[in-house]
Amino acid sequence: MRVNLLGPVELVSAGGEAVRLGAAKRRTVLAALALELNRVVSGDRLLDLVWDGSPPPQAKAALQGHIAQLRKVLADGVSLVTRAPGYVLTGTRGDVDAFRFEDLVASARDADDERAVAALREALDLWRGPVLADVPGDQLREAVSARLEELRLVAVQDLATRLFRLDRAGEVVSGLRDAVDANPLREALVSRLVLALHWTGRQAEALELFHRTRERLAEELGVDPGPELREAYQTVLAGDTAPKPPVVERAPAQLPREHRGFVGRELELSDLGESLMGQDSAIGLLVGPAGVGKTALALRWAHRVAGDFPDGQLFVNLRGFDETEPLDPRVALVGFLRALGLTDSQIAVDLEDQAAQYRSLLAGRRVLVLLDNARSAEQVRPLLPGSARCLVLVTSRHRLDDLVVTEGATSLHVPTLPEESAEHLLAALLGRPRIEQEPEAVAELCELCDRLPLALRIAGARLASRPRWTIQSLVDELRDEQGRLSALSLPEAGRGVHAALAVSYRELPEGAARLFRRLGLHPGTDLDSYAAAALLDINVVSARTHLRTLAYANLLHESTPDRYSRHDLVRLFTHHLAATESDVDNRVATARLLDYYLHVADSARAHLSDHVRPFGPPEHRPASFPELPSHAAALDWFTLEEANLGLALDMALNSGQRERTWQLALCLDAFHFRRGNRLDRLALCRIGLAAARSLGDGHAEATFLLRLGSTLADLGRIDEAIEACTRAASLAGGDRDLELAALANLGYCLMADDQLDRAQAVILDALEVAREVGDKRSQASVQNNLANVLLRKHQPEEALRHATEALGLFPAAPSKAHTATLHTVGAASQQLGRADEALESYRAGLALAARLGDRYQEALCHRAIGDVLEQSEGQDAARPHWLAALRLYRDLRLADADDVARKLDLLTYP
Structure with a gap:
């Protein structure tokens, strides 16, 4: 089955019979899909094309009806498939006459004259009239007719050139006459017809045609015949049988006008000048995402430096990212060769010979060549001059790294505007x-x-x-x-x-396109390859390949190694793509993403918290995930992924996934506990507590009540803290570890409320439980709490004994409780008047807190060191530590900042 577009739109069966298509708009649908054979055409784009830019409210339903009817009549290898975000017509290029025509013309370029003539005649015979002759509306026709009509005329010209070489000029007269009648001012056609008439013995007709065309050029365009037509005229007058060498009358000046309202970019313009001017064989690449202004920047710079290229400026839009196919480099070369003075009859047939002619004409010249919207290095390479004095500037959405590697190009990324x-x-x-x-x-x-x-x-x-x-x-x-x-x-x-993003998306290979759609489910602005792998349920190696493809197309930006960010408009475009996928697929992919973050966060939590009970295996265990072998690695991962984890928590919360909600909240709480961020901890604890209660999970509820209690105590909300810890203790229900944590937290809250006797009694109960379960780390932590109660009771000797004993109980691996105990030892020594011992402990605690990333303990130790130094050396020595404490307190949004500011008389300190 064939689709014919070179004339009225036809669908022809394998037996050669025309298939009735019915409605005119159905022909438009078929034509639009056929012109994008084997490529997805979005539903929005189809609506726009079929209804000429103004689809009525019922257009979507009508389009679906046309699609259904076309599916009924398509057969013999041509089919219509639904594929997000629209439809795709599948088949071979030979099934569509427009592609068959292009392929025949292309095959003729590299063929000898006899085979080229056969191919070109077969190609031209495919034309039955104007392109899409019976398609209503103009938008679709205008998008393709100019390119195909130009290719048809070039084919007529090429056929004439080949037949001239074979001494068969008589065979082309009729075809040239028809083409000239339709295009009377196209001098390349007229010159060939003049020569054909001359070489078939009709000199009078040839001369009459020349003079008629000369008069018409003068009347309609106000110009004289160009060098090619004049040369044909001289050939007739002289009776010559061979064309003369090209005549170049003036340097080409093809730069389009600059964009009105161009602003800024002085840094980029300066970089272009420094990188390219004064360099031999310089090639510059301006790369960046769609709509960032690469062409405007290139034109601004090209016009600035045009005077430095007295032999001319060449420009071509390679259409690498248009709705149509990218420009064939042969077509670009023919245009350049014409601008440099060659007649069509003098232009070589095959690409390599054309490129050689181009390099020869530019040899020794100083020409600026601007290649706009390049798709690939292969499209650019034939257009590179050989002359060291020439300069080439290329713009592309793709990075074109191959040109950097093989041609020594200088690549400059064009960012968004400041x-x-x-x-x-x-x-x-x-x-x-x-x-x-x-x-x-x-x-x-x-x-x-x-x-x-x-x-x-x-x-x-x-x-x-x-x-x-x-x-x-x-x-x-x-x-x-x-x-x-x-x-x-x-x-x-x-x-x-x-539209600009859609073109870039449509050119992606399937794997990268699928990932790009899935990115619409990711809530953040950046992600790493492991999260990408989770979205597609693939290994990280494959995910990296797809991400690099997206970065190459400037749809993503590799902000740091293996981490990719996207502009907000790209994020919204991926949301649009994700919405075209099935709800089931999206739900599964979202669950995989949440389980990836949850799985890694749980392993990171184990390094930051004591007595971690790992969650059970996730529903969707990720195929790849980062290994976090140390406390530092876990803290770095949490710091990097904090925003994404917060957004993942919101996703789980808003979609009613209560177990994932409290688990993600617990992991984030471990991070914020380590960082000392009390207000964020408070919000997380409330989210996790609500989710646990709604599930009826008493253990999870008690866990969050404990964390809520300690956070409220640190914020000075003691009554609420005591209530939370008391409730947690009642929920412990025989779980000795949970009971121990509840008693320890309750004692801490009572101490914060200055109920010191009651606090001491509760802490001693906790210490007994810790010894009973054999948990030395918890025992050490509880003893440190006991030491702090004794300090408040002004019993520094006893406090120092318990704190020192606690230090001996901690395992080799450092922990937050270890840091707190060093602070307690310092406080007891300070209360006993042993300033040097106090400073030693505080400084050890400060170093450990900085190593663990515990900003709250860092603030406490800085403040304490400042207090000791004030007594021994004066305020100047104390000031740097108080300032450090103040910054940390304010970063953590804690009221302690005001106390330190008063010490510095800096309540308005920035």
């Missing part, structure tokens, strides 16, 4: 007075647009066309994440952030 430049861009579009009226809205608008020039220009265009709108009104619209991408699009032009 805040000031983003605001200047909006001012250029809207005027400074309008911007100055709403500075806060302008700043937020810049961030909502990710400071991407494309998004900012679209936002500016919307506001410029609506002068009565406030900037805040657009900001309010863009705050809605579900509609932000569509609000930053120009539907009538098929342009915008969504």
